[in-house]
Amino acid sequence: MKYIDEFRDNKIANNISRAIFDKARNLGPINLMEVCGTHTMSICKFGIRGMLPENINLISGPGCPVCVTPKSYLDKAIAISTLPDVVLTTFGDMMRVPGSRSSLEKEKSCGRSIKVVYSVLDAVEMAEKNSDKKIVFLGIGFETTSPTVAASLAYAKKKNLKNFFVYSGHKIIPPAMEILAKDPAVAIDGFLCPAHVSAIIGTGPYKIIAGKYRIPCVIAGFEPLDVLQGILMLIEQIGSNSSYVENQYKRVVKSSGNKKATALLDKVFSVEDSEWRGIGRLAKSGLRLSRDYSRFDALKAFSLPEVKTTPDKGCRCGSVLKGIKTPIECKLFSKKCTPQDPQGACMVSSEGACAAYHRYRR
Amino acid sequence: MKKITLSHGSGGRLMHELIKGLFIKNLDNPYLNKLGDSALIHAKNKDLAYTTDSFVISPIFFPGGDIGKLSVCGTVNDLCVSGANPRYLSCGMIVEEGFDYSDLERITLSIKQTCKKAGVYVVAGDFKVVEKGAADRIFINTSGIGELYDNARISSSRIRPGDKVIISGTIGDHGAAVLLAREELKFKSRISSDCACLNDLVSSIISSDVKFMRDPTRGGLATTLNEIAQEIGYNIGIDEKTLPVKESVMALCEILGLEPLYMANEGKVVLVVSSKSASRILSRIKKHDLGRGARIIGEIDREKGKKVYLKTKIGSSRILDMLIGEHLPRIC
Numbered sequence: 001m002k003y004i005d006e007f008r009d010n011k012i013a014n015n016i017s018r019a020i021f022d023k024a025r026n027l028g029p030i031n032l033m034e035v036c037g038t039h040t041m042s043i044c045k046f047g048i049r050g051m052l053p054e055n056i057n058l059i060s061g062p063g064c065p066v067c068v069t070p071k072s073y074l075d076k077a078i079a080i081s082t083l084p085d086v087v088l089t090t091f092g093d094m095m096r097v098p099g100s101r102s103s104l105e106k107e108k109s110c111g112r113s114i115k116v117v118y119s120v121l122d123a124v125e126m127a128e129k130n131s132d133k134k135i136v137f138l139g140i141g142f143e144t145t146s147p148t149v150a151a152s153l154a155y156a157k158k159k160n161l162k163n164f165f166v167y168s169g170h171k172i173i174p175p176a177m178e179i180l181a182k183d184p185a186v187a188i189d190g191f192l193c194p195a196h197v198s199a200i201i202g203t204g205p206y207k208i209i210a211g212k213y214r215i216p217c218v219i220a221g222f223e224p225l226d227v228l229q230g231i232l233m234l235i236e237q238i239g240s241n242s243s244y245v246e247n248q249y250k251r252v253v254k255s256s257g258n259k260k261a262t263a264l265l266d267k268v269f270s271v272e273d274s275e276w277r278g279i280g281r282l283a284k285s286g287l288r289l290s291r292d293y294s295r296f297d298a299l300k301a302f303s304l305p306e307v308k309t310t311p312d313k314g315c316r317c318g319s320v321l322k323g324i325k326t327p328i329e330c331k332l333f334s335k336k337c338t339p340q341d342p343q344g345a346c347m348v349s350s351e352g353a354c355a356a357y358h359r360y361r362r
Numbered sequence: 363m364k365k366i367t368l369s370h371g372s373g374g375r376l377m378h379e380l381i382k383g384l385f386i387k388n389l390d391n392p393y394l395n396k397l398g399d400s401a402l403i404h405a406k407n408k409d410l411a412y413t414t415d416s417f418v419i420s421p422i423f424f425p426g427g428d429i430g431k432l433s434v435c436g437t438v439n440d441l442c443v444s445g446a447n448p449r450y451l452s453c454g455m456i457v458e459e460g461f462d463y464s465d466l467e468r469i470t471l472s473i474k475q476t477c478k479k480a481g482v483y484v485v486a487g488d489f490k491v492v493e494k495g496a497a498d499r500i501f502i503n504t505s506g507i508g509e510l511y512d513n514a515r516i517s518s519s520r521i522r523p524g525d526k527v528i529i530s531g532t533i534g535d536h537g538a539a540v541l542l543a544r545e546e547l548k549f550k551s552r553i554s555s556d557c558a559c560l561n562d563l564v565s566s567i568i569s570s571d572v573k574f575m576r577d578p579t580r581g582g583l584a585t586t587l588n589e590i591a592q593e594i595g596y597n598i599g600i601d602e603k604t605l606p607v608k609e610s611v612m613a614l615c616e617i618l619g620l621e622p623l624y625m626a627n628e629g630k631v632v633l634v635v636s637s638k639s640a641s642r643i644l645s646r647i648k649k650h651d652l653g654r655g656a657r658i659i660g661e662i663d664r665e666k667g668k669k670v671y672l673k674t675k676i677g678s679s680r681i682l683d684m685l686i687g688e689h690l691p692r693i694c
Contacts, residue, residue: 047674
């Protein structure tokens with residue numbers, strides 16, 4: 001298939017793999033972090049680890065939006081679903097993420113009105129068609145997803161919709177990368193930067209990582225040849241002892257990003273401190289609805305019953321998200337914690353590091 | 363408290379655990395415990411296969427079929443992959459009050475046509491109506507009896523390392539067609555379900571060289587291959603580049619992050635055959651209308667294990683697991 005097969009070519013993959021073997025030979029152990037969950041998926045799905053030398057260690061980063069959503073968010077989302085006339089709409093990945101006592105999937109099986117949508121626009125349409133219901137959308141995702149939510153809010157405002165709300169759990173990638181770059185426990189030699197997040201934010205936000213922290217950054221696409229080439233570019237930077245931001249994914253990512261999308265984000269959201277599952281509260285790393293849009297903010301529109309969030313027991317999602325531990329090093333992995341009965345969010349989303357390890361690497 | 367979720371009915375790992383942990387545990391008997399597509403029973407010098415299946419698909423009409431056609435094909439196929447010639451069906455319908463008569467008629471006519479084509483009869487039936495909201499439009503259960511072919515020796519215990527795995531055509535068509543028919547995605551496409559009765563195809567190839575057959579419905583080809591690997595205790599190796607997938611189905615899967623390997627089929631059969639008979643059987647399958655896209659997709663490993671390995675397009679290898687959780691609810 002055009003645009004797919006040429007990026008999965010066996011011969012080219014072997015050539016890049018050989019070049020990586022050649023250039024990494026004398027570099028000692030190298031830790032590369034793929035920040036984005038879709039990279040993790042691609043690496044596992046195509047068996048990319050099998051094409052790399054043993055001294056290159058790929059670490060899965062915090063770039064699966066479902067995985068970094070804290071338990072307290074789910075507990076509140078479940079609380080919202082109990083309110084009268086509310087229809088909770090969400091992307092499918094969120095359904096099985098465990099909250100403190102339940103999950104959206106379990107609540108749905110008890111008769112709560114929870115609907116999986118493929119796009120936030122479906123939720124808006126639902127609000128337009130059902131004026132007697134309050135449609136709440138769970139806004140989860142990074143810069144790839146948040147512009148579509150911003151666009152739906154701008155539309156809802158224009159149409160003066162009174163029954164559409166967003167519970168924003170949106171997060172921003174670069175602050176999390178900076179925390180990881182600073183953390184002495186996480187020794188990262190290079191970042192494989194996310195593809196579609198970068199299509200929105202451009203190359204600028206990574207400059208601080210490459211400049212101040214001297215860690216090479218390569219923005220790479222999600223197809224296997226993109227990933228392999230991205231890794232080769234990182235190895236070349238490491239080999240020449242340099243660190244700068246490179247863009248492998250030029251067919252999609254412009255260095256200036258998508259200005260229309262970022263302008264919309266600035267209008268609809270404002271930046272706030274945000275809780276990342278397992279990582280903690282990070283300064284200026286989340287998005288809440290701006291003052292102009294606060295009437296669409298689910299947390300402001302509804303008074304919620306008190307929600308108690310219990311701490312995780314034994315789950316190492318935090319260390320996995322930081323790349324300090326691999327999923328296999330967690331005691332619960334594939335035993336108490338499986339995709340059927342996940343204990344941590346990394347096991348739920350198909351992009352989560354634990355789910356990817358469970359599915360493809362056991 | 364433990365609840366039944368949609369994932370328990372998806373055909374994946376959770377459903378397998380439920381079947382073994384609840385149904386087999388309590389209803390335990392040698393016929394059921396074999397977990398075949400049909401039970402094999404012996405009645406007065408005749409070897410019979412007996413099976414049942416329920417159909418709750420939404421939407422009830424979709425490109426390539428409807429719930430009526432599906433309810434005949436599903437049961438006919440379970441019988442024929444067990445090595446039986448399907449003969450008699452029962453058909454029970456549960457209908458929600460307010461259901462359109464014309465739709466019921468359309469479904470009945472579809473059952474009639476499909477039975478005629480497959481050469482089977484509906485010989486017993488039941489019809490119940492429940493209050494609004496107690497069912498979603500219409501649910502159908504069919505059961506079926508078939509006579510085992512004299513020359514059929516279908517058993518996973520006959521599978522040996524080196525045996526070849528064949529799929530009778532493109533994978534994922536039914537799952538993709540139903541997904542699109544729900545109109546939630548608003549894609550335009552001509553993807554049509556592969557819903558079809560396989561008994562004619564199977565009867566044209568049945569011989570002792572065919573060691574095992576299964577129709578990869580819910581959970582898709584990946585789940586069926588895992589079931590086989592677990593039964594035989596040998597790993598199975600599959601080559602991704604040989605998998606037949608329609609370009610339209612592939613495109614849909616790429617956009618949505620789905621894998622055709624996990625999408626349901628309703629008119630395909632997976633066969634395990636001896637290595638030396640593989641090309642002969644393949645060419646016979648290809649002669650049949652329903653088998654034109656057939657391919658050899660892999661083989662049984664020499665290595666003991668219960669896993670399925672996929673050689674990826676870029677030349678590496680990875681584990682191909684069973685479907686976990688719900689891929690797409692109510693596809694059959």
